[in-house]
Amino acid sequence: MKKPIEPSKLFVASCLALLVTSLSFGIRAGILGELGVKFNLNVSQLSIIAGTAFWGFPLAVVIGGFIVDSIGMKRLLMAAFALHLIGIVLTIFANGFWSLFISTLFIGMANGTVEAACNPLVASIYPNNKTTKLSHFHLWFPGGIVVGTLIVFLFKNYLNLGYEWQVATMIIPTIIYGYLFLQLEMPVTERVAAGVSDKEMYRALGSPLFIFIFIMMFGTAITELFTGQWIDVLLKNVTENAILILALTAGVQTLGRAFAGPLIHRMAPAGVLLASAVFSAIGLYMLGHVSGNLIFAAAIIFGIGVTYFWPTMIGFVSENVPKSGALGMNLVGGAGMFAVSIYMIFMGSFYDGIIARNLPANASLDAYRGAAAGTPEAAAFAQAQAVAGPEIINATLVIPIILVVAFTGLVFYMRGRQKPHLQTA
Template sequence: MEQTIDRSRLFWASCLALLVTSLSFGIRAGILNELGTTFQLTASELGVITATAFWGFPLAVIIGGMVVDIIGMKRLLLIAFLFHLAGIIFTIFASGYWSLFLSTLLIGIANGTVEAACNPLVATIYPDNKTTKLNHFHLWFPGGIFIGTLIVFFFNKIGLGWQVQVATMIIPTLLYGYFFSRLTFPVTERVAAGVSTGDMYKALLSPLFIFMIICMFGTAITELFTGQWIDVLLRSVTDNALLVLTLTTGIMVLGRGLAEPVVHRFSPQGVLLISAALSVVGLYLLGHTSGNMIFVGALAFGMGVCYFWPTMIGFVAENLPRTGAVGLNFMGGAGMFAVSLYLIFMGGYYDNLVKSKIPAGISEAEAANLLAEARKAAGPEIINVTLVIPIILTVAFAGLVFYMRGRKKAVVA
């Protein structure tokens, strides 16, 4: 007898898997400085370790996107479960740079595999409401970061170390692995519609798809680089740098939860234009203000990046459906790959900025006294460099709004 597809349970199990992904981001962002101190790592080394998660993600999401139609979404998610469990355990028992590198890579691969399966899954089970449901699904990304930063904040207050903070991810990992092992999955939308593999790959050469891939570089860097490094960049500027990230992600959760009326009122491309403009305002305030005004900047920034990731993927799902699971996952892979390169570059750039602000020929004691001031100046400078990206995106998405007014909506078959 044919088993029934329970799309509600599939959706909530997907949200739980994404929660693990986002917890890894939030907790890692919160313990980054402590890892640097514990293992005597430079900002460049921390940048490479952080970037490793972003390498593993595109590797997994692109490969996963290419095989998901063959092996099925269920098998892919069970593979994600195994990688998550291994990565978390290896992180808890990390002893230095290379063990952190490996464990972060495993978690990155798991994170990418979750997206490789869950993005097409959500698009398949909600074919008439893709962008809204992808926003509802992706609210668990900032939601998990929000929870993760609170875990770090409160666990630090009561004296529980970073290993215990990382270990909290084991519980939702075991839960989503169990749920997915028990549920029945549909085939992907592209397979159900009978679009051939050849036609799917031809659709990837569409000028509109290539344009969206390029824009994904910028939207991902604007959102994820800033969020992942906020504690490093602003720690010397405010005593509550991690709470800036908590506020930003809290706004993102609320915004994505209310996505339906926003997307229907402004269209996906209209939402992207508004998001880019608000991101410009938010980053400008984060890079040019201090004190309580930083939290105003965080509020604007959170409203700006709120819809970026799910609406970019939702736009492709709605307007370029023939690209299938590969198209959705190429978008995610492109975004994470861009962030990984940017993290490495900016880690080195940050170190050089700090060094350039400490005069040569002074004693170690004098250099130590100047270090805090050097970091205080370097963090906002990094934010100001990143500000250029959403400015370019604002222009690009304005063009997209005008282009889409004259374009008919695509269909799968």
């Protein structure tokens, strides 16, 4: 006899899977510096490793988007479980650049596979409250970042345990979510349930509204995820508690997404996206220009700004271009992560270039980076870092400014548009 669908249990399992995704993000952000020292990696190499997770994600989420309707969400989630477990173990036993590259790729693919299955799963089990429930689901991303950054802070500063132990903490929720999904019955995706044909789905993917959101996802994802992943590198010479800024920002996101329902119903998704862009621009400007305790105020404002970007973009597609189905949601998510991966690699090289320009003429970047603490070379390198971080943040500021203009136009467009229905004619 077929088991009944249990929405609440499926939602809990989905949240645990996303928790592992976010733990990988928060822990990786906190251990990048340690990895650089242990394996003698420069910022360009670290940016390639970190960026691997962001292009492994779109690779998996796009492939998952194409096959989820045919193979079902359960098989995808079992694949995510296996990829997470392999990636975590490979990271623990990494011995250099390439092993870190491969392990991060596995984790990135696992994260993308989770999104490929769980976004349409949440939309399927809560068809009348998609954007709000997607916000509740996605609160576990910043929530996990808070936990991950605090794990790094505790293990590094009080327990004196290396990155291997920090990464190993992810094994527990991975095993739990894998077990839960193995036991639970899954529904079919909304598109399959409604009988929407492949032709109708591809036509929806070519609509101007979908293309607009697809492109805007580049900017919203870079604003949120690039800044968060690199906060410890960008601000560690501006404040002694750079990793706690990420925890604070993620904490604001977690609370905001928990109470998303009333805000989304009052302002509508387009209005929420516009407000998010405004707060993000103000917060990013402050992060690049203030110091001392004001930087924590900047982190709060920035956190408010990026709180609703990701779930609202995904929910907007599901509600306003419903015939695009799971593939539409996953293509948008994949576009965001792919944009972050490219931007991260580019900015890693840009960061090293700024450092080099702020060192004495003909100075060896590697020699200054590896200089012993207390030497003139170490002091000069720290000063160059203090200049480079805010400069990268200021360069990124142009993105949310563009989003403010774009989402203003979206607000006016959506006021005159009738909400579409999923059912076929």
